[in-house]
Amino acid sequence: MSSIAFIGLGNMGAPMALNLVKAGHTLTVFDLMPAAVKGLTDAGARAAASASEAVKGADVVISMLPASKHVEGLYLGEDLLGKIPSSALVIECSTIAPDSARKVAQAAEVRGITMIDAPVSGGTGGAAAGTLTFIVGGQAAALERARPVLEKMGKNIFHAGPAGAGQVAKICNNMLLGILMAGTSEALALGVANGLDPKVLSDIIAKSSGRNWATELYNPWPGVMEHAPASKGYAGGFGVDLMLKDLGLAAESALSARASIPLGELARNLYSLHSSGGSGKLDFSSIVNLVKREQD
Ligand code: NAD
Known part of the structure; x- marks a missing residue:
């Protein structure tokens, strides 16, 4: 069993780390938030006072942070790479800009450290159940080294290509997710405004051609799915500001490749509007509130 340093224990990192403890690592x-560590120490993990202390003697280092600036700040700004044993494997799971992932991976390589970008899909439910999809960028041999650890947190593991490719694939996926959640919200609001029960309409769509991840697992309408963030006041889950970050990454990738993403840009503007209205910390499925009438 490996000695693993896990940095970033938010909505995703905490349940992922818990699965590694359960697997015997x-x-x-x-x-940075001491309260985030409690669930892990209760389960048997050791709390470190800093990231540098956490990586001492680690075989594997995993990070799950909000955005590019946190990842670059940690590995390059705080020079965590200078403290990680050169024999260690670094698995960076945050969703960040492909250029950031490449920059940090190159800096790791200079120090003789192997690093992969391994952003995930599957939400907090997938993280808790250990059924995440890992989308890996980096050397195939590094992915094989990571596989036994990734398999304890996820069910599907893909090699997207060289360093940064995991992020490119993840950004494409999340742009689609942002669009489909906004579209699902709009369809449900239209049905309810015309007298339909949101649960009945959701059941119909889930078995019809409009079905998607939101209608199957993550319905945005409160009360339709007991375990979805929509039924818990949009707490936890995947924040509006994180979705906005991912749609911003899609926009940057489109600009640099001269690609057209008209729906992705529209979705980015919708989530931006929603965030500036004060909903940035709510789950992204709260985008339904932009189109839902008060009385519904
Ligand atoms: P989160 O905001 O809940 O958690 C991030 C954690 O990182 C926080 O606990 C924060 O205190 C910690 N942190 C920030 N900087 C740190 C540092 N320098 N050192 C140590 N800890 C630090 O975010 P999340 O929802 O867990 O998402 C994490 C990443 O995973 C994001 O890139 C997100 O886009 C991606 N993601 C999220 C979901 C989801 O459903 N929430 C799904 C797939 C991917």
Whole structure:
């Protein structure tokens, strides 16, 4: 069993780390928010006072942070790479700009450290159930080294290509997710405004050609799915501001490749509007509130 340093224990990192503890790995964890560490130490992980302390003697280092600036700040700004043993494998799971992923991976390579970008899909439910999809960028041999650890947190593991390719694929996926959640919200609001029961309409769509991940697992309408963030006041889950970040990454990728993403740009503007209305910390499925009437 490996000695693993896990940094970033938010909505995703905490349940992912917990699955590694349950699998018998020795975990040393760190998060800037001390409260985030509690669930892990209760389960048997050791809390470190800093990221540098967490990586001492680690075989594997995993990070799950909000955005590019946090990842670059940690590995390059705080020079965590200078403290990680050169024999260690670094698995960076945050969704960040492909250029950032390449920059950090190159800096790791200079120090003789192997690093892969391994952003995930599957939401907090997938993280808790250990059924995440890992989308890996980096050397195939590095992915094989990571596989036994990734398999304890996920069910599907894909090799997208060289460093940064995992992020490119993840950004494409999340642009589609942002669009489909906004579209699903619009369809449900239209049905309800015309007298339909949102649960009945959701059941119909889930078995018809409009079905998608939102109608199957993550319905945006409160009360339709007991375990979805919509039924818990949009708490936890995947934040509006994180979706906005991913749609911003899609826009940057489109600009640099001269690609057209008219729906992605529209979705980015919708989530931006929603965030500036004060909903940035809510789950992204709260986008339904932009089109839902008060009385519904
Ligand atoms: P989150 O905001 O809940 O958690 C991030 C954690 O990182 C926080 O606990 C924060 O305190 C910690 N952190 C920030 N900087 C740190 C540092 N320098 N050192 C240590 N800890 C630090 O975010 P999340 O929902 O867990 O998402 C994490 C990443 O996963 C994001 O890139 C997100 O886009 C991606 N993602 C999220 C979901 C989801 O459903 N929530 C799904 C797939 C991918």
